[in-house]
Amino acid sequence: MTDINQQTRPPLHAPRPSEAAASAPADRRDALISCIELFFFAYRDFTGEPDAVLEEYGFGRAHHRVLHFVHRNPGIRVADLLAILKITKQSLARVLKQLVDEGFIAQRTGADDRRERHLKVTAKGAKLASRLAELQIRRIETALAKAGPAGEGAARDFLLAMIAAEDQPAVRSLLRIGAGGNPGATAGTTGGDPAKGQLP
Amino acid sequence: MTDINQQTRPPLHAPRPSEAAASAPADRRDALISCIELFFFAYRDFTGEPDAVLEEYGFGRAHHRVLHFVHRNPGIRVADLLAILKITKQSLARVLKQLVDEGFIAQRTGADDRRERHLKVTAKGAKLASRLAELQIRRIETALAKAGPAGEGAARDFLLAMIAAEDQPAVRSLLRIGAGGNPGATAGTTGGDPAKGQLP
DNA sequence: TGGTTTATGTCAGTCATGTTGACATATTTG
DNA sequence: CAAATATGTCAACATGACTGACATAAACCA
Numbered sequence: 001m002t003d004i005n006q007q008t009r010p011p012l013h014a015p016r017p018s019e020a021a022a023s024a025p026a027d028r029r030d031a032l033i034s035c036i037e038l039f040f041f042a043y044r045d046f047t048g049e050p051d052a053v054l055e056e057y058g059f060g061r062a063h064h065r066v067l068h069f070v071h072r073n074p075g076i077r078v079a080d081l082l083a084i085l086k087i088t089k090q091s092l093a094r095v096l097k098q099l100v101d102e103g104f105i106a107q108r109t110g111a112d113d114r115r116e117r118h119l120k121v122t123a124k125g126a127k128l129a130s131r132l133a134e135l136q137i138r139r140i141e142t143a144l145a146k147a148g149p150a151g152e153g154a155a156r157d158f159l160l161a162m163i164a165a166e167d168q169p170a171v172r173s174l175l176r177i178g179a180g181g182n183p184g185a186t187a188g189t190t191g192g193d194p195a196k197g198q199l200p
Numbered sequence: 201m202t203d204i205n206q207q208t209r210p211p212l213h214a215p216r217p218s219e220a221a222a223s224a225p226a227d228r229r230d231a232l233i234s235c236i237e238l239f240f241f242a243y244r245d246f247t248g249e250p251d252a253v254l255e256e257y258g259f260g261r262a263h264h265r266v267l268h269f270v271h272r273n274p275g276i277r278v279a280d281l282l283a284i285l286k287i288t289k290q291s292l293a294r295v296l297k298q299l300v301d302e303g304f305i306a307q308r309t310g311a312d313d314r315r316e317r318h319l320k321v322t323a324k325g326a327k328l329a330s331r332l333a334e335l336q337i338r339r340i341e342t343a344l345a346k347a348g349p350a351g352e353g354a355a356r357d358f359l360l361a362m363i364a365a366e367d368q369p370a371v372r373s374l375l376r377i378g379a380g381g382n383p384g385a386t387a388g389t390t391g392g393d394p395a396k397g398q399l400p
Numbered sequence: 401t402g403g404t405t406t407a408t409g410t411c412a413g414t415c416a417t418g419t420t421g422a423c424a425t426a427t428t429t430g
Numbered sequence: 431c432a433a434a435t436a437t438g439t440c441a442a443c444a445t446g447a448c449t450g451a452c453a454t455a456a457a458c459c460a
Contacts (some may be wrong), residue, residue, distance in 0.1 A: 032337045035344075036340065037272075038359040039340075041367065042359045043239065043362075045367065046362055060444090061446080065240070077407085078407075079406095079407065088447075113456075113457070114455080117408070137229065137232045140239075142361060143358050143361035143362045146361035147358040154354040155235075156235060157346055158354075158358075159235065160346075161346035162246055162339060164248065171238070260415095278436075278438095279437085287419090288418075288419065289436095289438080290418090290420085290438095291419075294417080297438095314427060314428085315426065315436045315437065317437070
């Protein structure tokens with residue numbers, strides 16, 4: 001198997017044609033493209049460690065997402081989970097059923113509206129969710145540290161701004177985040193009660 | 201269908217037990233957990249627009265990744281692509297075959313070593329790759345702008361630091377990135393020729 | 401009250417993308 | 431020439447997404 005880390009060949013990249021010219025925009029474009037790639041590699045490694053743990057339980061990425069958001073939002077309804085994950089109820093059903101059957105998540109009929117199912121993690125589920133979160137927290141903590149103290153806010157602003165504009169109010173509400181670091185940029189959109197209306 | 205954006209219910213989150221206590225670490229933990237969620241939402245939206253375009257062609261995420269790295273690394277060998285993507289040759293074969301059959305990628309037998317296949321995009325492939333890259337570039341450009349001018353470097357450092365330490369040399373080389381923004385943090389690891397040895 | 405809407409669950413089939421394992425072919429290398 | 435290497439290919443399988451159809455219970459409303 002060709003290891004990515006032991007090669008004795010010339011650099012992979014032929015200099016791109018536009019690169020030699022004194023073109024500032026081409027350099028700029030290159031920098032942005034490398035951000036695309038950084039984001040790809042970063043996300044892959046971000047999920048890598050949890051995936052290894054989940055495998056011990058016979059779970060996958062989908063289980064992690066469900067467990068995480070139920071852990072973070074005790075009493076969440078099925079419909080809310082679907083809205084957050086943006087998957088179909090059939091997709092959710094498969095993994096949720098496993099998590100419930102194996103005792104990681106408990107369901108309870110809604111008191112107000114008895115059609116609703118409210119989900120929360122069991123002690124067992126909380127333990128696994130915390131273990132997985134710990135791995136990602138540590139990685140993020142280290143990465144933020146390397147971005148510097150001032151860089152932490154910037155990194156958060158960057159991630160938030162990467163989210164589609166139409167989803168941002170919901171995400172801000174879900175995460176209890178105020179207006180972004182650069183006020184004015186989203187002015188006009190920030191005119192809502194941050195704690196109400198976006199997600200149930 | 202419950203829309204994520206029109207609800208009239210109380211806030212989803214019950215305040216977590218640890219939240220009321222004057223615990224700085226719990227707040228810190230919460231902030232980091234919201235980064236986990238930001239990263240999840242950000243990556244999903246990051247790939248959302250390209251996915252919609254790819255669908256027009258009957259392609260998926262896997263096709264985009266292959267097309268992207270071939271576009272960025274003309275003449276790349278199959279083995280190198282496998283090392284970058286970290287998938288099996290069987291997985292690669294399926295999507296690569298489609299891209300070749302449909303004229304987006306061309307193969308050429310290696311001049312030095314005739315066992316090797318060197319891949320590059322065709323004009324048609326370059327056009328699609330550029331179109332997809334443009335979508336992601338614009339999103340990143342906007343997001344970096346919102347992180348502020350000083351935040352741009354921080355965001356890049358953050359993403360790079362999110363990558364597993366053992367992959368960083370290879371990624372730095374692939375992206376032609378020098379040592380990270382915070383010198384000293386990775387000191388000792390940075391002692392290599394940046395343009396050689398990591399990837400072919 | 402009774403019909404409609406809503407929240408949820410479930411069956412059945414399909415698709416995309418990853419995996420393992422086995423094996424074939426061409427070419428380079430020792 | 432034998433062994434190692436780079437690539438390709440067949441077959442089977444797992445995961446996690448999708449669509450479409452239908453069932454049930456509860457709430458809402460005219």
